[in-house]
Amino acid sequence: MAKKRKKSKSAQKGAAAATDELKAKDEKKNNNLPKKDAKERKKARADGIVMTLYPAVLGAIFGFASLSLFGTGIPAEGSAGMAYPWYFVITLVIAITFYVQKFTYPYLKINVDEFKTKDWFYVEFIAVDLWLVSWTLLLN
Template sequence: MATEQVSERRSSHVRGVTVTAVATLAGIAAAFVSAAFLGTAAKDQLGLAIVAGFVFVQLPVLQVMGIDVEDFSTKDHLYVLFMTFSMWFVTWTILLTNGVTF
């Protein structure tokens, strides 16, 4: 009985770490794609479309990694959206501030 609880907690923890890692890496990748396509033009709204695309691409990626996205609640979807957006925003801001071009 105690073994089942430990196993359930471990799988829940692995699920959370996986979702967080994929969301943050997708946000960073979206920032680099934004910087590559848009350069230092921070006024272009295409950056939001790029990050939205990365948010939608994450769900099939998570399914391939074995995460059941059908069980995602609204809170889980908002978490993925927030983590991806915030990492994109911070990373792209750093790239824009330093004038990085590709």
């Protein structure tokens, strides 16, 4: 069997000092974050569920509305109507769902003042995604 080589005292002290520095940095990072109690975690979880379901329902509603307002997006032959291009419809859906959510979230007890850009992208992506999926399914 091979003998295990012992580290010198100075190498052991150096390794211990490096470990202590890493622990101190981790503690410093964790101390800056506020600790959430169970009530705040429960509220954040409920808000997250609402912020996922509400735009999904809005997107599905706009899918049905798009079918009734715009149909297939292609005018029938001989019809005298304006055909809306897809980019106009998607811009309209984004704008309307944004303002609907912005003004109805306070009624759902969600603070929109705390929303960051990524939160708005998240809820708008869900709304637009569900709008597109529901409209596509209804067109088929």
